Amino acid sequence: LHRDEIRRAELVANPGCYPTGTILAVAPLAKHEVVERVIFDSKSGITGAGAEPTTFTHYPNLHEAIVPYKVTNHRHYWEIVQELGRFQPDIKISFTPQVFPGSRGILTNAHVFLRGKLEIDEVKKIYEEFYKDCFFVRLQDEIRLSWVRGSNFCDIAMFKGEDRLVISSAIDNLVKGASGQAIQNMNVMFGFDEKLGLDFVPLFP
Template sequence: MTMKVGVIGGSGYTGGELLRLLYNHPKVEVSVVTSRKLAGKDVWKVHRHLKGFYDLKFVEPEMKYFEECDVAFTAVPHGEAMKYVPQLLEVGIKVVDLSADYRLPKDVYEKVYGLKHEGYVEAVYGLTELHRDEIAKANLVANPGCYPTGCILAVAPIAKYAERVVFDCKSGITGAGVKPTEFTHYPNLHESVVPYKVTNHRHYYEIVQELKPFNSEIAVSFTPQVFPGSRGILTTSHIFLKENLSLEEIVRIYEDFYRDCYFVRLQDEVRLSYVRGSNFCDIALFKGEDRIVAVSAIDNLVKGASGQAIQNMNVMMGWDEKLGLDFPPLFP
């Protein structure tokens, strides 16, 4: 039996990526895609790469269009998802929220995002490799941010042995969203790597939230940067350990931790081109005199957003989490 899903906020990069990936999912059919500003327009005329795959039109984000849906994805900016999520849950629709609205406790969210959270509902944080059992029982999953996905997966296995970790992250410009700005303007970004929100990026709080349960005393530093490419996040994690461990011991810790995690691959080296277009997170480990370095690579639109959302949906529905996502990356 095919399950019907809806996408609230289908006009951006993550919405378009959701549609691309969901098209080949063997158990679902996309029945509704919303956009306030594009209501009435053909989906393929916005996402030209999807011509011939969808004959849907964008509609207003009204509940009447979701009456037959089993699952909804909310791919909207923070502050917007909270307008829809409680209504969807009330009528029995499972939700994967790709915004930031349900990733943090209410008080932390309001402090970090400067918004009053209306209609707060407790959600499961949707990093599948860490919370698979909770996700399987959830009606609302908060899909992680793209930076936290690469950071947390790079460090979680070794966090309990660490005193501190310093994350240096570089992201493709699609992470800034589809709307052009001075920051994303080609001449301002070309041939450059730009640090931004150097010590106060909102994703810091997600990273701390997920690493502290492994080690309440771990100190975390995080700096994001943008490079002039479309996709990918490369995270270099400098991990300062409390005790000396050999590289062989560290590799074994990671292998054991991710033994049942199909989408995490340990590699001798990582590059963004090795994961492009896929739901994989590749991790390479290196031992220095003073620290361990874990380098992770993800596609920010797939494992960092839409692919991970589908992975979460699969787990929520009791399906194999690889469904619709089990294909190799694009290379080169």
């Protein structure tokens, strides 16, 4: 989203892992200023909490559990607001993070309530146009976290309901959500091929 600025930059701050999945899911619609409200429901693997052991990440506390945390005050909320607000300043955003008992990955479901009516074919065209030059964003009919594990890809799928769109995104929080996009940004900054060191298939199965 900031490729031109990154080319001229001397210092780049990488996005957070949650903002990466959420912003990429909704940016094309926000650019067209058609979003009334978006509710992000994001689930992260345990590595999203960092390497320091805590009672929260202790295996017995997370095994067979999905745990909401910092439900209304997660620090990444404001980064999401900042970036989507660049496209649509009056966008209304809610964000709820949760941890699931897996090692890695972030699955986000964005419930998008529109200002007007868009058919699913129109939505797909908006996303295809927005991401036409983005090798690491793949538009899919459905998504799985396992399809992006160990890769720099962000998979996005679009669904139309009676009262809303649901835009789903999947990333590996340790690659696209962290080290992978750091390398991608470095490549852009120094004029290298953006895919250098990152063009490999996910670790599936």
